[in-house]
Amino acid sequence: MSNRFLDKLLTFGTLDAETASAVEAATSQPRSLPAKHDLIREGDRPGPVFVVLEGWACRYKILPSGTRQILAFLMPGDCCDLHIGLLAEMDHGIQTVTSARVATISRELMDELMDHHPSFERAMYITQLVDEGTMRSWITSMGRRTSIERVAHLMCELYLRGRHIGLSDAPHFALPLSQIMLADALGMTPVHLNRVLKELRLHGAMALKRGSLSITDPAKLTRIAGFDDNYLHRHLRGAG
Amino acid sequence: MSNRFLDKLLTFGTLDAETASAVEAATSQPRSLPAKHDLIREGDRPGPVFVVLEGWACRYKILPSGTRQILAFLMPGDCCDLHIGLLAEMDHGIQTVTSARVATISRELMDELMDHHPSFERAMYITQLVDEGTMRSWITSMGRRTSIERVAHLMCELYLRGRHIGLSDAPHFALPLSQIMLADALGMTPVHLNRVLKELRLHGAMALKRGSLSITDPAKLTRIAGFDDNYLHRHLRGAG
DNA sequence: CGTAGAATTGATGATGGTCAACGTTAGTGG
């Protein structure tokens, strides 16, 4: 079985054979976890770096009122912050969304990989920049986009990210997120999200049904979202 | 004149004398810039790392509709992303808010500093983790806090950040941000922000007037905001 | 087949946006 983490890193630059096998070795003992399993909670002392090899996870925060804000979705190949081990305390939790296979890389091993494999180091820095760009894009969505734009924008993002790692089968995409999850990510209520999804369906832009996203009119969806994929940084700077 | 960048790094761990002087040397030739000056725009090819030594700046995005979302405020001592030079294109712009003194550190010099000064490297990674935590906190605010909570939360954040770097004079704090700027950061209209500020004033929690924030009742403000400072990561893990 | 969680729909109201007017302040040049 291929290694999704390695596959993702390879989209940000070539890795020599030795580096690739070191990365594979570092993630060769994943744990299989059920859905809704906390990898780590807000307030916990961080330990190793988590790498999601199969399945989906999310970063989240719970407010005093009990409401939840989802901060990011982690798809196969995604990982948590590189230097998380420098902190005394997590400022958010990370939880599986579906059942998942998750590897951990200890701080020591991570340091060693980074020191001895510059192409790995470079790819990790780029993934981090993409994650930051994604957070900025979410802030922009929440602050300045209407609900239909916001929903369309997230769908564009998830679809493209899925395509980049080979998860999508043309206009269809397996999206294992309930409307409740999506609403918690988008800063709206499930009820309103449901109505917005209906509107997008009636527009003929996209249809979401229980675990599967169909993009019926990509151009229209992109136009509604005002989507610009620049923050995913698929075009990188040449070596140097 | 002290070096705000160095001061900030020192709050994240000690730096030996040689490292401190290398950091000072790297930022010893700042440019003086007027307010509202773009350091770099969305779409530009990134170059050196920017370090704000005096004055304020902000990260921002402009939407197709022309509206602006401010993504972060950079106070004296703050800098832009460490590895920004790996990207082909900026996904957001950075602009001065006030007149400012801004140093640049070339990618080569930054690499050299990181390689030869592990305590600097560590402090830079922590600043980045704090910046990420701040973005997550903003996402949470925009998604799940009411406007009054959101305003109160940002004021708590800015006040605390100011205090950490010695900018604040007890309950007063020089906050050089117009209501328009704050509204663009908070995802609301200036009109509504104005009403919320009035409400906070009437509550006796805080008062903002032209460039100066007075926190009249810190406990009340914190309570309204539901503020938890954990994402600023002032408590760090012991060395190791 | 029964149950729990998720999705869907309707009715109603609060929050916050829009439009428009006016007051205030700081900076500029006569």
Add this chain to the structure above:
DNA sequence: CCACTAACGTTGACCATCATCAATTCTACG
């Protein structure tokens, strides 16, 4: 020193969006 200006701040009236509450239907799964 004062008049002028432009940007910012403040307030009111009105309306759109989205949350809330509640009921019903759908779907997966034991």
